[in-house]
Amino acid sequence: MSSSLMLAWPQRRGWPDGALASGGPAGRGRWGWTRGGGAGGQRRPVMSAAAPPPQVLPRQTCGLFTHTIFYKEYPGGPQELDKSIRGGELFLTVLLNPISVFMTHLSNYGNDRLGPYTFVHLADFVHSCTNLRLQTLPPVQLARKYFELFPEQRDPLWQNPCDDKRHKDIWSREKTCGHLPRFLVIGPQKTGTTALCLFLLMHPSVASSLPGPQTLEEVQFFNGNNYHKGLDWYMGFFPTPPNASADFLFEKSSSYFHSEDAPKRAASLVPKAKIITILIDPSDRAYSWYQHQRSHGDPAALRFDFHAVVTTGPEAPPELLALQRTCLVPGWYAAHLERWLAHFAASQLLIIDGQQLRSYPATVMDEIQKFLGVTPHYNYSQALTFDPQKGFWCQLLEGGKTRCLGKSKGRKYPPMASESRAFLSSYYRDHNVELAKLLHRLGQPLPAWLRQELQKAR
Template sequence: MQGTDTARNPLRSSAPQWAKESGRKVSVTLGRLTASRRLLPSFLVIGGQRCGTTALHRALIAHPVVAGPVLHKGINYFDLGYHHGPAWYRGHFQLRATARRRAAAAQLPLAGGASATPEPQAMESSGYYLYHPLALPRIRHDLPDVRLIVMLRDPVERAYSAYKHAVARGFETEPTFEGALELEESRLAGEEERLRTDPRYVSHSHRHHAYLTRGRYAEQLRRLYDGFDPGQVLVVASEDFSTRPEPVFAGILDFLGLPAWRPASFERYNARPGRPLPESLRRRLDDHFAPYDEELGQLLGQPPVWRRPPVSA
């Protein structure tokens, strides 16, 4: 069964909610029963939230050798659903035989011109894996050799985009972005510790209201590098993927060991319209993130894209 997103299955997107729920239950039950015949991810897109992960996910699952989850872009196993167990997780992915047939039909050459069919690779994407305090240790335990892709974006733009997204989805009731920023500290107080001590606890505010905290990328990357070899991690700037998609995507395929290929086009997804961010607030947020961006630059070995001076024509 091929499919991950409604863009690939218009019948699913138009189906009534009860039918979607019934189909989801059947798929999960069948997946669990056939878990040993299904793929496990060899790479994950782990965040950050509102940093272009959907666009990258869509481009990657279009690759003939890449198999995404059957139902959704993200399974949220390592953050929200870990108590379901490994068979439940594996049951969300494609049958190995199905993925192999798709890869063989594409007839993509391997590196060096070899003619053998490349082995399919499974993946999923979750914008919460990078930020949830238990996700990375769980990934390391269950998938120690997995490759991890992190997408980062100007944290000011990311924060405002996250707010607009939360409002549109009904996750945010505060009518102004500034008001939501003022509430953030109190909303998140004690939530990370509770997540650490109660593995089944789900924090609405930790997931949806961390506008500033999620943009402190250096803290999250340090936690990532503490658990994984840097060679397993690729950091991609959302701005680079937006402006130079072909070479950036080619570099991602090379990192993953996938045959060279490109989609017909690179699209943007989930953009949220809204009023421009007031310039005074933008400057204040830019100052807030400056020391965190400096730490990030030290980790990356160069300033992040949004802190580099513009290139003269």
């Protein structure tokens, strides 16, 4: 078991006076202890009644580990520990951080009691050789002070515990980091992501996450409050595949595409993951989303026609503005792709032409297999068949039967009004120009719909 020592030197007025207390065995609260497990540098949640989501404090190492229990047997000799205390690494950590959270272990409070030795001598050195004035507060209060200074760190940023040997060594043997996705299908919504998932799952080496409890087919971990449920919660959606060869786990959440948080969070947890996105004409995507919301009984979609939704001004009712945002904002393709490219290399991103996926799925699936490096190669040309009644491609089963998407997919609805299409063509003009520049930079071809929109803009 480990403990964390929190101390601070003030940067703002109004902090209560306090001194770093000495002595006392671990767990008795005389050093401002908070208990926690893990190795140095690991991040752990601090819960607050005022803020239900976890808030995570970073912890620094101080040179004390479970095996450092005797002064004379300190690695490199006791002079190495004293050097760290008296102007070395440990002192610099305190000097350069207004609030320090140190990692120690209960074994450091037995035997030669190197825990008390280290921090008593550190406090004495700071007091006698510097103008710094150390202060401390109860753990929760000091945590709040930390987040006042660094509000951008209030949210946790989960990392793969198997990326660091120290973390992996203390990771439960009952857990495995293999329950994390190797690629993500990020959307956007209404571009064909559900069809893509059906095709992907036909491959014997590919398996998906289990359905989310509230969002049916999607987990939606990286983009909302589910993220605060933690790594164990997320990994629970990736059980050990029943087929040992199905080692390409993936997750599809189509709202990741336009999420502000998802790229950074995903890159922190699965930095080597491949990213797949599908793009169609953003005007068509907006209209399809509106019709989707109508079919699901959205009050704003039932009350207002599509043109009113996309053209309404800022004075509109909140529910109408919310629907407008979900219709329009995901279509800012270039801006959202740039956000993902800020956290993932271009070689990790595959941009699919949604019209090509709809018309020539076998060709697109060959491209995806090559991009993922998945084996063996699966012949989609023989596994897919076009269903003229449904109007899209389905999985061909034995005996000539087919497996297609549900009734909600491929739904027919009236064509978009010409005035709405003209408005959206103008609305997305600059976004489409930026998308074309981005695709040129990435060396990717322009989809047919984008070439047509660029011609209109001339």
